[in-house]
Amino acid sequence: MEPDLDASKAGRGFLRRIFRYKAAPDVSRDREALVIAFASGKGGTGKSFLTTNAAIGLHRLGRRVAVVDCDFGLANAHLLFGVNPRFTMQHLLDGAISAQQALMPTPYGPGLIAGGSGISSLAELGARHMQVLGRALGWVAANHDVVLLDCPAGLAPPAMITVLAAQHVVVVTNPEIAALTDAYALIKCLARQPSWPTVHLVVNRVAQPGLGRATFERLAEVSRRFAGCEIHYLGEVPEDSAVTHRRLGQAPLLVSHPECPTSLAIQSMLSTLEKNVGGLQMQASANQGVEARMAAQIRRW
């Protein structure tokens, strides 16, 4: 019996029964989810906020969505979803549980594998942990339409391996020089690999309309000229004090304020992303899925 259906643990089984979340049984590995990594060179750009709200937006479009909080040790996606996970990424990487056990329902539709809080540094993660993560991602991708990876900030190998396992990466930046240079550093690192995901850019916390586009154009020019990498614009998300001052336990913004400018910007971002990637649904994997991509990077570590 799944631990959270144990009658002695009141509440957990109740949630599952209420929302009837159930991952589909294993399907053929010939097709798997569209895997999108949300990444940034710098922390604090709003990556997790965008990941969780994007997941809810995709769920509302009828997609089976899972969020994997890969921010090892600094997890916060579960806080934004308002859930208290029994199992986390740490249990998964230690081999104590399966991906199926780690994946939990959220009240807003998407499934979530919560990040760990006991992993004090990315240096603790080795190839074995990343292989376990790769297998888990393979299972998640086989059972959903879209998988969003909330990646750790920075350029440490485990963070980069996670990003490189995706087919698309949404680089989240802010329109200020520190975030911009770190975003470019990430793009440059990606462009130095034998293969890298298609890079999309969203500019978060934009104080004035148009600033996001100008920021993108500067970054796109530098990326094209110096790193030989083309990036695609997804849009700008406005600065909103209601976002920064949200209380713990509040519903995600797309749920509580679906008509506010920030929510509308996120929905516009998803629409552009769908146009860019040619559809937000499962794709043929032909044995080159997320697990294989991750394994290739682990071999190069």
Place this chain on the structure above:
Amino acid sequence: MIRGPVLPQMREGLWALVAGRLEAIETGLLLVLEDLDCSGGRLGAVEGLARDAAGAPVLLTMATDGDALLAGRVLAASEFLQRVGDSLAAAVPEGNFAPGVNGRVVVVGTEGASASLESLRRLSLPGVALCRLEPFRIGGVERFAVRWLANGPEAAAKVTAAQVDFAVAADRRADWQTIEQLSLRLDPAVRIDGDRFLRRITWQGRLLGEVCAADGTLRGSGADGVSYRLLSPRDVREFGDRLVRRYAELTGLSMDGGNRAGEPSARPREDEVGGCVAARNAKGVAPGESLRASLSSARLTPEEYSALGGPARLAGGGTEVAGVAENVIRAVSAQEGSWAGPTMRTD
């Protein structure tokens, strides 16, 4: 007075310039780590530890005018490499150094350090290469050429064919030369060594294949240990193909019609993103570079930093550039536009 381009005269400034342009110093040179002290703090640290195209460690130090500790530092660095030998590869795994290759020291100086460089050149230290940067300006941009004074890359290039004669039968020599030339063309880091009857072809210390001369014939074996008799030109071509595929496998290159490795075969249509595609980087990505090395070598150059809107880092003439946010705000403020302020309810 017309003043020509000037290179930084302080070690820190010169290193900042050189570190971002190691490819200009020597093709395939990749920075691994900085600030290596191999003299117990007495003579100052060498600026960088790099890896060359053959996977050998290279200690880089800057020579500037008036640096009285330069010769001692260079000697200490050279002795350090001789003392530690192969254990450096184990101590610095992120360097991905090839086993069994000798390291060397590269001293980079400017015109102001000519006297110091000349002194070092006269010492004829083995394993120490000396070069001087010659600045020039082209298209409004300052660049530098590298003039090798001693033990430049040509001299340091590995002897990729072994010194011992390969006992190949006369009628099979052309086949062996075909394999040898194909292997050497693959990558500067390919090495061929062995004894009188065996040639081992490796890349950064990893086996691509072996060729053995026995009974008047040639036998090739791949990295998987499977042996093939090379009796005809077709056999030689097929063996060469196996070497190339092994090299592609080690370097992570895809051999499937140009698709990127690990890429799903059913990709979204590229023209749906306005014709812009995530293109392969043609700007000096070293094949087979490990993940760690690629990350450590992807530091921003002063030009990139400046282009993004940060201050230029070059000493001796770099100018502050207005931040991108300030430029953008100036442009945006000339436009009309305002956010419809948030009208959400508070909970």
